[in-house]
Amino acid sequence: MSHYTRDFEGILRAAGYRVTPQRIQILDALCDEGGHTSLAAIYLRLQRIDPTIDKSTVYRALKLFVTLGLVVSADNGDGEVYYEIARVQPHHHLVCRQCGQQQEIDHDAIQLMAEAIYQQYGFQVNTDHLMLNGICAGCRLPHQ
Amino acid sequence: MSHYTRDFEGILRAAGYRVTPQRIQILDALCDEGGHTSLAAIYLRLQRIDPTIDKSTVYRALKLFVTLGLVVSADNGDGEVYYEIARVQPHHHLVCRQCGQQQEIDHDAIQLMAEAIYQQYGFQVNTDHLMLNGICAGCRLPHQ
DNA sequence: GTGATTGTTGCAAAAATTGGCAATAAGAGG
């Protein structure tokens, strides 16, 4: 509860939702883990703190947080969905089709695309957390 | 089997997979539906043609097709995953956060981004089927 | 603080998705 970068409780209340210990603990878990965290990992961690918390509560909380924009989700393609506290400045990822390596990129990198789409379609792209597939520099060049 | 734009059977065989009536029927269903089609819709359709086909077969076939690039998948955010025959020229979608409307855009629209990322990171973006969130023209301007 | 209101939780059941496995059948070779 000390490491929040935003007023999560205020956002929840402003949207008509209640601040419960379960939700706080889930946000705490996400903050502590830092990077991409699976639901299973969050649940496992909560088990130690409070074994009465139910898995369905975690499912529901994560879904709510994503809807409210407090959390972003990611689907690597490896079947598991990951969650992460939404930063003030969004970021995205490059995922190599060959080696699977992931690389984080800044939101700026997609601004050109957003502008081009706005010009052409009048649509204001405002994407949270893209996973862009492709071939990384290492895999593109044959290792000689 | 007549409306295929690509030699699906050849691609399957070349990759060491077999061409089975189940896989053919699933591809047929995707071709006929045309747009984004859910697994449930495909399964329902197959039921009428051949009630012995199992749902797990559909799951496995769709996963395989996506891996081979014959089919692209999409996650609107509404919880259901959609599938669609991969076209020769990829396309993407703009999804309005407000009204939920979807708009198709051409692959060209993201080429600028791909180039920028290549310049900056050496990563060759080669994305199939993006779902870009944002605000559509209709929702951005107050309806007067 | 007390009580009323109503969003939230844990539980259990339902539904969706995945995985193991023996029977089947596609594809290759003769």
Next chain:
DNA sequence: CCTCTTATTGCCAATTTTTGCAACAATCAC
């Protein structure tokens, strides 16, 4: 056409995710 190999299927069970609902508790008004 027949035989062999082995990928694939349907079936079933395991696992994961969603949903309905009564008990609970966060919030608000007083």
